Amino acid sequence: MQTINWYPGHMTKAKRMLEEDLKLIDVVVEIVDARAPLACRNPDFEELFKNKIRVMLLNKSDLSDPKVNKEWADHFRKQGISVMEYVSVVPSAKKNAIAFIEKAGEPILKKYREKGVSKTLRAMVVGIPNVGKSTFINKLAGYSKAQVGDKPGVTRSKQWVKISQYLELMDTPGLLWGKLDDQEMAKHIAYIGSIRDDVMNMEEIAGLLLCDLDKLCPEQLAARYPKLAAVEDRSSLEAMLEGVCRSRGFILSGGVFDTERAARIVLDEFRGGKIAKISFERPEA
Ligand SMILES: Nc1nc2c(ncn2[C@@H]2O[C@H](COP(=O)(O)OP(=O)(O)OP(=O)(O)O)[C@@H](O)[C@H]2O)c(=O)[nH]1
Ligand SMILES: [Mg+2]
Structure with a gap:
């Protein structure tokens, strides 16, 4: 396969921005496409978010094999990762998603409660391009605050969206990494529309x-x-x-x-x- 040169310039800037904003964040919500969850896992995230509470959403699970979705959920749970199968385009699971994020942030909320302070949980939504980050946030908010589109690179800068009195989510641009050695993974990322078609x-x-x-x-x-x-x-x-x-x-x-x-x-x-x-x-x- 032709080697894919896929790292658009704006992503370097976006990665720096995420690093700078980390101090504002209580929880990181990583969104992956259920059709190719491994290919979606940006290796830079390990280092970037190592001190953060992290959860994962297997999004677009309406487009993948339901049996395999379960296998992935079990697999990640065994690795100690809190994970949820999800479909962002339908808002019906919205309540579950909010509870899921709030539960992950509970240790932080508890600390504040003990000090007698009420705290808004702040979560950063991250993932490679086109996995549905902005759609997820819009559905939770109940209105279209973040721009969405069926192509990668739609979100270009961060944006805070208030979900409730107690929860705020930050939308971020999709992030890829500089070098991909595994061409099998590259193929999957291309199939699911996370690489711009004009560079392939x-x-x-x-x-x-x-x-x-x-x-x-x-x-x-x-x-x-x-x-x-x-x-x-x-x-x-x-x-x-x-x-x-x-x-x-x-x-x-x-x-x-x-x-x-x-x-x-x-x-x-x-x-x-x-x-x-x-x-x-x-x-x-
Ligand atoms: N079928 C299905 N489509 C989805 C789901 N979630 C998002 N989409 C579609 O996926 C496309 C990309 O959604 P976005 O929310 O713009 O993705 P993003 O991750 O914000 O993308 P970037 O901003 O480019 O990084 C849109 O066409 C959405 O309608 C889902 O759960 N199921
Ligand atoms: Mg987006």
Whole structure:
């Protein structure tokens, strides 16, 4: 796979900003995409948040395999991490999420109570781009304070949002790290839309995604793009994309396959949850 150069300049500044604001923070809420929770874990966070109370949300769990979500939740709990499966786009679990964050911050609240002071809990919401940080905050607030979008890099600076008399959340820009050695993880981050499409070879990413989906959920993939069934070399990115072109009639004059259009459609449909509920990663048994 073409090496992905993905570290936009604004992230260096954003990381510095998080460091500076740490002293204001009681709890760190790390949001990961349930389809690829390991790839979403920014290794810089370990050092950055080592003295903080941390919790994790397995977000977008409506787009991943429910059985694997449970496995991940168990896995992280065994590591001593407080974790919750979550779907930010529906506000129904809002109360649970607020209680979850408040429970994590309870030791701090207790200290203040003992001094006779009432304290607002302040939590910083962090994660790689596009995992749903701003959506999560808006749903908890009950109105659209933070800007959201189905592409990475939407939030560019920090923003405090008051959730209740007792809880404030800080929205932060999605943060990646400088160097990624594991190309398997890089692929997953690209699939879930955390890397800007214009710094990647989209046809390559979409081709790789088709090959991976062909292994993980062949029936659902074939139901979406029926002409894929006739593709013989199922490890050829180009042949797989051509199968999508045939399925959708993306054929230009002269019989040329419009693989660029097919790539865009495959990525959009996958990210929108239209192909299948897929988990790319599973905890080791
Ligand atoms: N299906 C589904 N979509 C979600 C969920 N949470 C967020 N989204 C969608 O994911 C996209 C990204 O959401 P944002 O809230 O902008 O993500 P972010 O983490 O703030 O992104 P940056 O600001 O770019 O770092 C939007 O299109 C949301 O509607 C979820 O739980 N399920
Ligand atoms: Mg955002």
